[in-house]
Amino acid sequence: MSQPVPPPGNPFAEGAVPPAPFVPPPPARNNVGLGLAAALGAALVAAGVYGGIVGAIEREIGFLAIGVGYLVGLAAGKVGGPNPALPAAAAALSLGAVYVGQLFGLAILIGKEVGVGTTEVLLDHFGLLTEAWKEDADPMSFLFFAIAAFAAFSGAKKAAS
Template identity: 35%
Template sequence: MSQPYQQQPGPGAPGQQPYGAPPPYAQPPAASGNTGLAVGVGIVAMIVGAVIYGAIMRASGGDAGEYTLYAYPAAAAGILVGLAFGKLGGRNPALPFVAIVLGILGAIMGQFLGYAMLINHWTDGQIGIATAFTDEFDLLKEAFKEDFDALVAAMYAVGGAAGFALTKRLGNG
């Protein structure tokens, strides 16, 4: 008698599956970016942004004790940090949040540096910039508190947001 179907495996281990073994897994993608280098360059970029902001603040100061706070230079610190993190840091998920902190710190440092440069200018160099940070820091803090309002807070937020956005955009590209 001829059987229309092949013989089915008996009880026990099943037979071999068709097509053999599955192919091996692909290698994971190579790690992109150097987080340590990105953080180092980001800190340098934050300092450069702070110096730019302080210099613009000093340039806006007059001889009668007036000065102007600008929003764009405050965002420059965040932009520079975001560029450094995005280009050098790769896709590290923590870097955008570090960029927020460094962008805001850069703007605050720039504002304090601007106050110190203005004090140096208004005293005709009798109080140096370093001396303003060491001996006259209470005066810097008082000026900072006096100028701090919602607009300044928004200025800092723009700097942090710029750092976050650029890090995300350039890191994922």
């Protein structure tokens, strides 16, 4: 024996039309300005994290440069969409993020060695800091730039598709 099937809908709402389900609007895509802003924000955060880790462990790690680049590219592609200018902009921003991260890490190391704060090294002795970076830079430092730029470019392309 089969049981009776209840009528569809709310039996207490006579004649009421059920509301349509909420459908969120699609995310804003192909917005170059918003994509660049997201990539810049990601680059600043990634540079700080990269520099902090470099300063803490006192060496550079290539995987971190990949992470910096991919994070910048991901932010640009996800927020900005498939605009062809965004992968190149993400690559350029990742170069800057790795450079700033290396400077920040070097400032941490110099601050520890000299006994002053990192902020003082960055603000009061920036010229000496950049000179120290130039002396410390080796082919691996520039390889990290290339790795980060490639990761940003490919990350932006993948995130936009």
